[in-house]
Amino acid sequence: MTKENSTYIIKTYGCQMNEHDSERISYILESLGYTQTEDLMSADLIIYNTCIIRENAELKIYGHLGSMKSLKEKKPELIIAVCGCMMEIEEAREVIRKTYRHVDIVFGTKNISSLPYLITQHLMANERVIDTEAVDDIDNLQKAVRKSDVSAYINIIYGCDNFCSYCIVPYTRGRESSRSAQSILEEVRGLVSQGFKEITLLGQNVNSYGKDLHPCSSFSKLLMELDRLEGLERVRFMTSHPKDFSDELIEAIRQGEKVCEHIHLPLQSGSTRILKEMNRKYTAEEYSQIIEKLRESIPNIAITTDIIVGFPGESDEDFEQTIEMVEKIGFDQAFLFKYSKRTGTRAATMEEQIPEEVKSQRFQRILDRINDICYEKNQHYLDSIQEVLVEGYSKGNKDMLTGRTRTNKIVHFPKGSVQVGELVSLKITGFNSFALEGEMI
Secondary structure, eight states: OOOTTOEEEEEEOSSHHHHHHHHHHHHHHHHTTOEEOSOTTTOSEEEEEEOOSSHHHHHHHHHHHHHHHHHHHHOTTOEEEEEEGGGGSHHHHHHHHHHOTTOOEEEOSSOGGGHHHHHHHHHHHTSOEEEOOOOOOGGGOOOOOOSOSSEEEEEOEESOSOOOTTOOHHHHHOSOEEOOHHHHHHHHHHHHHTTOOEEEEEOTTGGGTTTTSSSOOOHHHHHHHHHTOTTOOEEEEEOOOGGGOOHHHHHHHHHOSSBOSEEEOOOBOSOHHHHHHTTOSSOHHHHHHHHHHHHHHSTTOEEEEEEEESOTTOOHHHHHHHHHHHHHHTOSEEEEEEOOOOTTSGGGGOSOOOOHHHHHHHHHHHHHHHHHHHHHHHHTTTTOEEEEEEEEEOSSOTTEEEEEETTOOEEEEEOTTOOTTOEEEEEEEEEOSSOEEEEEO
């Protein structure tokens, strides 16, 4: 029932899994005859793929939806849809029902393949359609419109069983459910045949992959199977949980020729007391031991992390322990977050909520220290020769190309005769805290 020349736009918020969900939504819409546009005002279908991990993301969505009311009044035929993690929460769906009556379609994270039916149902009845109950077959989710022609995201496990006290994800994405290795390998082979050089395996906790399969498998085994695929150049993965980071996994990374020397391993806090309150199931010392094993086994490995500041009850001493851990480990990059209260989580009911002013002060202090450390880490790349996968043109300068090293460092360099998708050797000639500069050898 799509009219001729219908256009769509997807506004995506949140993590890489949301990004990949949007790629799948794009494939479905283009199969229905829609064409993607960058012009929000002219689109026939607008989809907001939402995130609920932090309050700011949730409020931003409500703000955008509010601004769409006047557009909907001018274009009654416009379809506005909301999906993603927010829509898995009953309270958020109730806000949409009552406050944003101009929203036409609501669906969740686990029933994206139902979108054609939902659009048809809305158009036939001219009524709002809400469906978060249907469940997709996770082994049949391969088709997507990829944003890159070089690197591709692949979901290998859905949901999370960890129930960190601050996190709403287990309530939105559900319990852990692994795809079969056969379906993953089939998807990767298809991507390689299309010219993709690099894949990134996604999951809330990729280390848990395979535990729920029959017979039981493991993430390490999957990595070794992928390493044997001809034509594939690089394998990345995120996110790992320290409590499940085994010696077997370290060995698989060390042995894997295609597995990149980069690990994203969330720390969250350098205080064992706070880690216990977060229900992270490891101590600061155990985290340090994992890093020591990684660096002993893979000396050139890059370590990135996530850190939350201002968790309820975080004392000055707890925060100092996080600073000390950051300095001790020397992360190559860190994604910092101020604790955000999420209704429905245990942390939201904890006493000693930290004032926003204190959170901001701690955030800025640790950000400054991490930027200094990242600068020092990148300085070590100066004059070295690095293998770089060319990903595309620099946004600010079309005479420059951008790529990544195996350790996930961004490198900018003059384009010359190099093509996107090539693996090239570059000499690193400059750096800052966030990226490297290079030139062809």
